[in-house]
Amino acid sequence: MSDTLLSLDGIAKSFGGVRALNDVSFGVDRGQILGLIxxxxxxxxxxxxxxxxxxxxxxxxxxxxxxxxxxxxxxxxYRAGIARTFQRSRLCLELSIxxxxxxxxxxxxxxxxxxxxxxxxxxxxxxxxxxxxxxxLATLFSPNLGDAMFEPVGALPMIExxxxxxxxxxxxxxxxxxxxxxxxxxxxxxTHQLMSDILSVRERIGGLSIIIIEHEMGVIERVCDRCVxxxxxxxxxxxxxxxxxxxxxxxxAYLGSA
Amino acid sequence: MTQxxxxxxxxxxxxxxxxxxxxxxxxxxxxxxDVAVISLVALAAVAAWxxxxxxxxxxxxxxxxxxxxxxxxxxxxxxxxLIGVFVEDHFPLLMLATVMIYGTVAxxxxxxxxxxxxxxxxxxxxxxxxAYTSAKVVDSGLPAIxxxxxxxxxxxxxxxxxxxxxxxxxxxxxxxxxxAFSVLFKTFLEVNDTLGGPQGLSVGSMKLFGWDFGDSPTxxxxxxxxxxxxxxxxxxxxxxxxxLVRRLERSWLGLSxxxxxxxxxxxxxxxxxxxxxxxxxxxxxxxxxxLAGALYGSMQGYVAPTSFTFSDSLILxxxxxxxxxxxxxGTILAxxxxxILPEKLxxxxxxxxxxxxxxxxAILLFRPAGLLPRGVRHYFPPLRKGxxx
Numbered sequence: 001m002s003d004t005l006l007s008l009d010g011i012a013k014s015f016g017g018v019r020a021l022n023d024v025s026f027g028v029d030r031g032q033i034l035g036l037i038x039x040x041x042x043x044x045x046x047x048x049x050x051x052x053x054x055x056x057x058x059x060x061x062x063x064x065x066x067x068x069x070x071x072x073x074x075x076x077x078y079r080a081g082i083a084r085t086f087q088r089s090r091l092c093l094e095l096s097i098x099x100x101x102x103x104x105x106x107x108x109x110x111x112x113x114x115x116x117x118x119x120x121x122x123x124x125x126x127x128x129x130x131x132x133x134x135x136x137l138a139t140l141f142s143p144n145l146g147d148a149m150f151e152p153v154g155a156l157p158m159i160e161x162x163x164x165x166x167x168x169x170x171x172x173x174x175x176x177x178x179x180x181x182x183x184x185x186x187x188x189x190x191t192h193q194l195m196s197d198i199l200s201v202r203e204r205i206g207g208l209s210i211i212i213i214e215h216e217m218g219v220i221e222r223v224c225d226r227c228v229x230x231x232x233x234x235x236x237x238x239x240x241x242x243x244x245x246x247x248x249x250x251x252x253a254y255l256g257s258a
Numbered sequence: 259m260t261q262x263x264x265x266x267x268x269x270x271x272x273x274x275x276x277x278x279x280x281x282x283x284x285x286x287x288x289x290x291x292d293v294a295v296i297s298l299v300a301l302a303a304v305a306a307w308x309x310x311x312x313x314x315x316x317x318x319x320x321x322x323x324x325x326x327x328x329x330x331x332x333x334x335x336x337x338x339x340l341i342g343v344f345v346e347d348h349f350p351l352l353m354l355a356t357v358m359i360y361g362t363v364a365x366x367x368x369x370x371x372x373x374x375x376x377x378x379x380x381x382x383x384x385x386x387x388x389a390y391t392s393a394k395v396v397d398s399g400l401p402a403i404x405x406x407x408x409x410x411x412x413x414x415x416x417x418x419x420x421x422x423x424x425x426x427x428x429x430x431x432x433x434x435x436x437x438a439f440s441v442l443f444k445t446f447l448e449v450n451d452t453l454g455g456p457q458g459l460s461v462g463s464m465k466l467f468g469w470d471f472g473d474s475p476t477x478x479x480x481x482x483x484x485x486x487x488x489x490x491x492x493x494x495x496x497x498x499x500x501x502l503v504r505r506l507e508r509s510w511l512g513l514s515x516x517x518x519x520x521x522x523x524x525x526x527x528x529x530x531x532x533x534x535x536x537x538x539x540x541x542x543x544x545x546x547x548x549l550a551g552a553l554y555g556s557m558q559g560y561v562a563p564t565s566f567t568f569s570d571s572l573i574l575x576x577x578x579x580x581x582x583x584x585x586x587x588g589t590i591l592a593x594x595x596x597x598i599l600p601e602k603l604x605x606x607x608x609x610x611x612x613x614x615x616x617x618x619x620a621i622l623l624f625r626p627a628g629l630l631p632r633g634v635r636h637y638f639p640p641l642r643k644g645x646x647x
Contacts, residue, residue: 074523083527090521099635102510104528113511124637
């Protein structure tokens with residue numbers, strides 16, 4: 001088995017006349033953290049949406065864990081082992097913390113009709129086990145979450161919501177985690193705390209690969225093994241943070257040409 | 259008051275509340291004059307308002323979380339007592355049975371748009387399919403009891419015709435599709451001769467192991483109204499459907515339905531089949547509505563197109579909104595209000611659609627979660643805040 005977990009090869013995606021992604025290729029190795037950076041509108045979130053099956057690419061190939069997933073449905077991508085968070089939190093605000101985390105656990109829970117409606121004892125055992133697991137994961141991020149498992153998410157502050165969203169993505173034990181701007185709407189300190197939590201959880205799980213979209217370069221510098229820079233839907237640089245930060249094209253993209 | 263209440267066990271508060279509700283229902287059902295009915299409605303509204311402010315409502319919902327089974331049994335027992343009080347009177351029993359049948363229908367609709375967000379403005383049409391199935395089954399000489407499962411099956415199957423447009427379209431478009439079906443259904447009944455045209459069909463009475471629902475049950479010298487049969491059957495049906503809906507809500511399936519309603523994109527990214535969930539909810543909901551329709555047709559003794567119009571569908575939707583989306587207890591309470599109030603208040607009968615429209619608008623504006631808002635999901639009673647380390 002090769003060391004490459006995910007590879008995008010010549011991905012193209014247009015909306016009407018706008019080329020959102022143009023011949024974009026990059027890959028992630030097992031256990032690696034890749035930073036995906038670029039100015040607003042450069043195609044970062046579009047890459048995530050193509051990867052997770054929300055958009056169908058116009059061209060190119062996506063391979064994950066040895067199998068092709070180009071154009072697969074979001075459900076199939078999730079089953080293959082990719083979980084994501086969203087730039088604008090997509091939690092179900094009226095549902096409890098426990099419910100929200102369990103949405104991420106969908107693939108591991110028995111969804112059988114008979115099991116759910118008529119074998120209540122077996123269901124209870126499953127709920128108890130899932131509860132213990134969700135509790136353990138949530139309290140790693142914040143002890144407060146453990147006390148509020150059956151409170152609606154809508155009552156919580158932004159940082160707790162981010163944490164729950166990440167728990168929801170992690171509970172399914174994915175091979176690859178996609179984080180879309182986890183620092184959005186949070187203070188510098190909160191972001192720092194959140195990244196430390198993610199790194200410590202990752203150490204426990206072991207082998208988890210991450211792609212992170214982020215505007216805060218401090219975060220990228222701290223956590224990423226490698227970076228890919230997009231601009232106007234094209235890849236303009238790739239390498240370590242130091243390499244891409246000193247790249248002339250990257251500096252032009254962020255600051256404008258001299 | 260709140261402090262005193264917090265020392266009384268929640269279950270005791272709930273039990274007293276249910277008993278008071280039962281007493282109120284008995285007194286209310288016996289009133290004839292508009293003035294008395296209006297006074298009692300006002301009294302109930304004030305009592306509900308004061309009770310909520312004093313914290314009774316919170317204690318009752320706490321009891322419903324801690325001991326859901328006991329509360330449900332208590333309410334079922336109260337319904338039995340209520341039926342027992344009016345055991346000789348046709349009209350009150352007919353009303354009670356109608357409340358329970360409409361409650362069952364609204365529980366079916368609740369699965370569709372309370373949980374899954376699939377709008378259905380053709381509730382009365384699927385109700386009608388059940389009722390007409392009942393007429394045809396009894397007429398064909400099949401055992402009458404078969405009308406119930408067949409009513410459910412036919413409603414679910416005919417509902418499948420709508421599945422593609424309902425699942426493919428979203429929001430307003432799905433609503434328009436079901437409205438169109440509702441109108442089409444009534445027109446179809448009116449022009450179809452084998453279904454009796456505008457006059458409709460008569461329905462033979464329900465029979466169960468040689469027990470004819472059309473006969474008055476006698477106990478020695480005492481003769482009960484034949485509606486007792488239907489009221490009891492409706493209670494059993496409502497109880498079974500209620501348990502089913504509760505179990506569905508408190509399971510992974512219910513969670514998936516909620517996730518589909520609240521965020522389709524998010525749900526899809528976590529592996530939840532959107533179409534599958536919507537089809538499941540639509541078919542199961544229609545089957546429940548059809549089941550209730552079959553009992554209704556047999557109880558009424560006749561079915562006609564005018565009983566299953568688009569306006570009737572709107573009333574069913576109003577019940578779900580009034581009670582609270584996704585709230586089974588709210589749904590049953592709302593069914594009672596919507597069915598009984600116009601029957602008791604002859605003065606408003608002519609204006610009932612106007613009144614319901616006003617009520618729906620008021621609910622959406624001032625209490626969008628409904629009369630008894632749905633709480634957070636508790637899969638099993640002991641699994642709640644503070645119960646686990």
